[in-house]
Amino acid sequence: MNLNYEGIRDSEAWQEAKVRLPRYDVQAVAKATKEHPVWLHFGAGNIFRGFIAALQDRLLNEGLANKGIVAVESFDYDIIKEVYAPHDNLTLLVTLKADGNNEKSVVASIAAGFTTADDFAILQGYFKDVQLRMVSFTITEKGYSLFDMSGNLLPVADADMKNGPQKPVHVMAVLTSLLYTRYKNGMAPIALVSMDNCSHNGEKLANAVKTVAAAWEQAGFVDKGFLAYIGDEKRVSFPWSMIDKITPRPDGEIYKALTESGIEGMAPIVTGKGTYIAPFVNAEAPQYLVVEDSFPAGRPMLEKAGVYFTSRDTVNRMERMKVTTCLNPLHTALAVFGCLLGYTKISEEMKDEQLSKLVRRIGYVEGLPVVTHPGILEPRAFLDEVVNERLPNPYIPDTPQRIACDTSQKIPIRFGETIKAYLASPEWNTDCLTGISLALAGWLRYLLGVDDELNPMTVSSDPLLNELQAALAGIEVGDPQSAEGKLDGILHNAALFGVDLFEAGLADRVQMLFECMLQGKGAVRALLKDYIG
Template sequence: MQMNAASIVNQKAEWAKLGVKLPKFDHAAMTAATKEHPIWVHFGAGNIFRGFIAALQQRLLNEGLADRGIIAADTFDYDIIDKIYTPFDNLTMNVTLNPDGTTSREIIGSVAEGLRADSSDAAMMARFKSIFTDPGLQMISFTITEKGYALYRPDGSLMPVVQADIDEGPAHARHAMSMVAALLLERFHAGAYPLAVVSMDNCSHNGEKLQSSVMTVAKAWLEKGYVGQDFIDYLSDESKIAFPWSMIDKITPRPHKIVEEQLVADGIENMEPIVTSKNTFIAAFVNAERPQYLVVEDKFPNGRPALEKAGVYMTDRETVNKTERMKVTTCLNPLHTAMSVYGCMLGYTLICDEMKDADIVALIKRLGYVEGLPVVVDPKIMSPKAFIDEVVEQRLPNPFMPDAP
């Protein structure tokens, strides 16, 4: 069996025998509609996107709540597009690692197009300009890790690539933040159309970090005479360009050998992981835990997909911040850190094995329930106790999680 656009149409029975769920929508029609009038571009084409965010849009497509998918772009590792997206018609085998040690499979088909965000590739940049000048584009989102927003070196000077982008102007942008600023400039020139620019990376105040980096580049271009004050005003107007904050929580570890072996044994071809030229260890499948959370500030000046109907918490900035504080300061990170320290001291090599140690389990339960809950920041949209329950009972003991102390 080969995972491609033809097989999910012509070999439905064969996929069903292998226990693989297929997209319930017309994949070809979705692809054509998305390419003609895109609504969503995502930068960062790796596992958290494929195993979580793309699956959210698939749910909306399956339920008839959307008719267009996502355009995926990578600003760093172009091999991901060339070797993981293109050969499989932008499909992903999503393998859920259930807490009881079983797995479930679904082919995610919500990605209509995979692009290399490479300013030296004229054809690719022409495509990006076409997308960004479409008035109907609603959002661009990011999972490029926190370091993807960084412009400065540890000594406080600009990274050489960023300095070059500033000196040479929008036409030669290479850094991810410079490229975003350059594409927003194209959108401004086309009609100053509104857009939401959404970081979905796992870091505090992610929208603020993204906004600061984009504005730093844009203001530097203003000083160099590449852009006018009207472009800065456009980026600064939340009714035009919004930078919502978000909180994301889902573990999508590197491809697991057991999952790979199961797929290969079932005759699903080309599932073996590859190592890209940028040393990314990746495969045509994504394995991920079942629990997942995405909380997003509901600030989308040009409309948005009905993400709340796919399980996303759409709320205000204060609640996003409270949810992030709940996770990081009380309900997950302190437990994970404490058991990691003692796990190393006791010679454990896996978090899931630590969860068989009664003393460690007692420790993290005390940290979470006895010491944490009385002082937790309660975001109200989810229960802190239920969050800890899931961490202790499902997430940390999961035998598939290659999580080392």
């Protein structure tokens, strides 16, 4: 069996392999979509293929839509050339359930795959089309940034600002140029929907587009009315969203099982830009997408596929519940301690008595009392699913090393917001934040690059890694006194933790816990036993 238009015609073979096939005319839908798309999506990776495209696939299967999605890749063009094109843009989705069963289905809603480098003229044509209603994005948080950490324009963004809308390179300049094409050809309404897993994602997208447009207007590249067009929410909207679904890198065991079932050509590849990707996507079953219902040209009936459409305030509260209380803080705690204790799978950590107790304390004991209730989901039920089903799922090949990436950018939101809530509450004080204090101290211990067995350990990439490790220089595992006075600058850093930990009353405890983990071999484990049980 081969994953392409010709291959899926042999429905009996796929049925024998327990793979669900589309119930609609795939090629007819693709043809209609490519002629006049209603939905474009930037970012052709796993979360799009395994979640977003699968939503539209469901609508197509149920007769609630008659067009699919056009995928656009702005960064790693090899994804289109090496994964999309050989398989007629089809994806094999493998949903991994906690009981060991999995569901396999062919997702055929992606009608075409283009790149911003090679297909810009085609994209311009689509943006002229009044039938285009929405453009969505999963390009990672970095995709929206025009500036480096010092506030200077990135070289590619600087070049785009100076050269105007003719041949842009940065994805935000590409989008702004395409919007200018739409403006010049009738000013039809459109929704631009960031679905990236970052706070206030719609705002980040809007700010980036408006920054480029303002620079081009000042330079005389665009008409004076263009900024007014993209600033009018009745014409161009930037809905906020919250997305949640774990889609790890392709797993070798899944590839092996698919091959044994007779499905050929499923081997993962590593692209020239380092993306590890395959014709299949393996993902967990639980998934959430909450979107601000602001679509001036209309939208697909995605609520029929499980998407929540609601107000911006509700989206913000849902995102806050997930990121500051019920999921992300637990993930970060598992990441740093998992690395220190030699784990390579999140699910294995949840079998660890101390680590399981730690995340339960952070979630149930320290987080829930100050949780932001989103109104559409019960926080305790969401947390129950995370702790009892999602994190322990042994069939999700997710690693603490992956989750530990960019931790400095996550700490102020994932832990700082809860600390702020305690400081603002007359009912609670920070003395009870044992789990959060352990997580913060554990992260600092992790940055030393030595595990609990005193072996050298690779520290995951982080934009502040060099700066933080320089601040910790001279601290030695086995010599707690070497840390005296070394953490003061870090613990005072409100940008790093969301609060000044001295002012929050947590600095002395974090310092003490950190020094305990410097006692020597096994000190991290011993501390967890002492404080968590």
